[in-house]
Amino acid sequence: MTPIITAENLSKHFPSRHVLGRGKPVQAVSGFSLAVRRGEAVGLVGESGSGKSTIGRLLLGLLPPSAGRVVLDGTDIGKADAATLRRLRRRMQLVFQDPYSSLDPRRTVGAQIADGLAIHRVVPPAERHGRVEALLTQVGLTAAHAERYPHEFSGGQRQRVGIARALATEPDFLVADEPVSALDVSVQAQVLALLADLRRRLGLAMLFISHDLPVVRSICDRAVVLYLGRVMEEGPAADVFERPRHPYTKALLSASPTLDPARRRTRILLAGDPPSPADPPSGCVFRTRCPWAKPACADTIPQLSNLGPGHRVACLRVDEIADIDQE
């Protein structure tokens, strides 16, 4: 199956915040490539500063890349003119993390869902009202909710509204940026179930951005692990989470608390904080915190190498570490 959206060698750097232009630019994303097929959910995993939200914005064309390109269904969105871009926008949508700031507090929920319908003339004006109600029902709310304001909703309900707004334009591709991390556990499960259900029924392709590994594992087919703007490991979710190969993925998984005492691994405790993206280490960006780093890691930027079907890892010592791990 051909991918619906492809990112080719995307990089993004932001100018430094110093007023007189001193200081290096912040390298938020380097050489990121990804292809998402129709109906596929890809998880983008990383800690703060890993560039995962930036990648989401780059894919949607909300930020221009510094290098590389994004192709939606054969059209390069960086080269598209304004009218084409607007048409493309209809096909890809964004769901936000913060259920509070993502809705305009001064307009009814119905009006905000109707925006997408109006901008892209999805349905004739006479049918808008009916479509808004249908969308609300689709996300587990009722038609009566359309007339209410965001502050009358709970966090989970707001997140449902945000999803309904994204679905209004009938998108093919959805970027969900930490859609459940601001929610309570029980509500989080509700929203996850909704997203999984929509994906199945509508055949949505989805980029699911999260720092929470079990959440990604539960909803995604594939996972991409980011550190300081670079891909460390990617592959089928089951492979990445069950048989992690990159030291960072291993550390991340072992640091992630688990309910299941049987699965509690020997913890790999990483020392210190991640380095600043304005001043990343040479060679492998993870080497400053990697328990297995050797001098060579400072010289070469490791490239992604194939380990199995779709499973790729960027680590110089991936083979040696596999042996170390067999305790």
Added chain:
Amino acid sequence: MLYVLKRIGVSLLLVWVVATIVFLAIRLVPGNPAEILLSQGGVAPPPGAVAQLRAQLGLNQPLGVQYVEDMRRLLMGNLGTSMQDQSPVADEILRRLPRTLELIVAAAILSVLVGLPSGLLAAIWRGGMFDRVASWLAAVALAVPVFVVGTLMIEIFALGLHWAPAGGYVSFARHPLRHLALLAMPATTIAVGLAAILFRMTRASVLDVSMRDYIRTARAKGVAPRRILARHVLRNALMPIVTVLALNLGSLLGGTVLVEYVFNWPGLSGLLVSAVNARDYPEVQGVVLVISVLFVALNLAVDLLYAVLDPRVRQG
């Protein structure tokens, strides 16, 4: 350091823009200054006299030449001569500026002495009797314009009770006690409104800071309330208060005009009003420039003080 240099650069730029605007405003406004100056009493002046005055004022040269000449003159610190008596404008400004500054400083001290402690106490006893009475008084003080306060004070304290002279000025060197007696009423008049502003700002700022998480942390450490107030609340609450005080002091430069008029205080603003009435352009230009430069300098001082008070600003 970079932050300081940048702020100073911006301020110098602003001063230059102000000088240019004042220059242009006087030159480009409809009507011929020379003609207006000579046509007092509604009689048209003889054309020869107008031409002569224009030449004397340098108004018959091209605008560009006038501008360069004007800026060069200002850079050397020469503010020109008064059209009324040909005396240097700078001399008169220098004579009167200290009197206005004295008024402002006295008012500032008074208002800080009253506004800060009362605002603090109102915040501490929030909702109590003191808070309610003081807040109400502050609202009234803010509503009465300064010239009304001044006029009423003269009526009550000078004409009614004969506690203080109604107005005038004697230099401190000649008659110290009388000088202070004459200073008291105008300074108090200005201080009334300013103290009300400071009271409200202090109260709001202290209340705001008291609700911050780090105050809870200090309490959780078991730090004594008085120390929490001094080390954590006041230090953080001070920044907005300082800003408000400085901005208001700035607008008093020129804002004292009403008080100086009411109390016959011969300050800088009085000079401005008389210059305005006499259409003495060099004098108007000089006063406006001096006050604006002081104003810009004051704002610069606030910005720099901010950097001292708040380490987060220093990073720029």
Added chain:
Amino acid sequence: MRRLRLGPVVAVGAIATVALLTPFLGLANPLHMDIAHRLAPPSPAHPLGTDAYGRGVLSRLLWGARVSLMVASSSSLLACVFGTALGLAGGFLRGPVEFLALRGMDVVLCFPPLLLALLVVTLLGPGAGTLIPVLVVLYLPGFVRVVYAGVISVRTQDYVEAMRSLGAGRMRIMLRTILPNVGGPVLVQLSLAAASAVVLESGLSFLGLGVVPPTPSWGLMIGAARATMAQAPLLLLWPCLALSVTILALNALCDALRDAVDPHGMTRRAHRAGILERLAPGLLPARGPALQVVGLTIAIDTPAGTIHPVRDVSLTVMPHETLALVGESGSGKSLTGLATMGLLPSIARVERGAVWVEGRDVLRLDEAVLRRLRGEMVAMIFQDPLSSLNPVQRIAPQIAEAIQAHSAGAGKAAKRRAVELLRHVGIPDPERRAHNFPHEMSGGMRQRAMIAMAIANHPRLLIADEPTTALDVTIQAQVLELLAGLRHESGMALVFITHSLPVVAEIADRVSVMYAGEIVEQGRVTEVFARPLHPYTAALLASVPREDGSLPEPIPGTVPPPSALPPGCAFAPRCRHVAAACRTGVLPLMEVEPGRLTRCCRWSDLA
């Protein structure tokens, strides 16, 4: 938006109405002079007497109101329209428009306001025609700045990005989304400008540089009355009063608008901590526990009635033990923690119950005694270390302060100890870090510094309120490790408040599960997680994403707010096992097995 207070609106409305109706009131001509009757006392024709030219004072007062309000309202409205347009354009279009709008306003702000007015009056001559444009220019920066700041803060909101993502055009976003959201502050600025315009107009008129005589104006009237101050003091009083009352009303309107628009500026009614109910003295606790909470109930008085966000909470924590207090938002877990420290926010009060720390009831202690207990016996760390540290103080003095609050030692020694503590909590290069300001540290390091501060006096009990929630997974692991290590070496008891069950599994010995203000289940973590005895615990465990990739099971519905608790079991409306007995009466927390407590009446059917 909160409700707008109506008093000021009515007052300003009344003043405006009188001014508008003045021509229809049948008053004497305000310009008609009658020197024969100058300074006359009140008469039917002139209810407030006449002035030095024999003109009716009341008539001039009301006509003067028209002039003042006309100048003030037209200038502030014009400034509002132009300023809003400029601010919107500057904030949203950025680039050169932004530069021109902002720097232009900076130049205007270089002139003290009255000075600028004087300058323009010099050049253009006095009169209302000059006054209005001057005031417009003066108030323009205020509007531009308010709107610009609003646009900048709204621009970064997710809902604006959502509009971009939907493909909405710039105009649509500006008018539909941004403008309504900056509307409130603009309204406040409008009333501010109007009040200030009244002051400025009257001041300039007073000087003879505003409205030109014989047009009536309050400023002019006050100026004129000064001449006859000795003979007719009332002549001075009326315009002063009219002017001050008008400004007072406008100022009050500003305040009311600001309170209605800005939730932070709201001057909340002071809630005084209620006098503690001393009738029910908690039973003296058995010796030993580091913390014992008995029947704690917390009340908050709201306009809609008293709510009880924490009800009948009882806990015991032994030395060396870690108790996790787990629950979703609104479960009351954080309030319970704060009550233990005697740090409840001022709106909340303890209605019933006792909190025993080291054999003393925290709730009935003097604030001075309690203060010595805090930081010495009990310490607390919070979720957000950045906002919990004083931003303008370096790290070392903040830690030293915790030490000095409880011992008479010298400052030098305390500072040295602070550095030692920083090293102890694993901060690299502690000598250098001690001189950092909080904003110069990473989130993980700040939380370590908070922990250093908390353990400075070797407390017997540490309460940690979501200490790792704001941290990344790898940093969370570090902090959990640190806390476990500290507890191990010092024997202090730890109360760990969190919403995350996996974190509970990692760190705690025992767990208390809270739901809607009550403890619903309590017991050893391993037992509770393996075999929950309350349906809520079971459902909560099932809703945690598993690592086997299966979808977690949601709990239907939402947590009831404390203002609308169902009768009987609070969880009943969402419970799968609900029976008729669950919906009535008060359900007690029962010890059903040694050390296992549940509030479910059907626990035996579940097990």
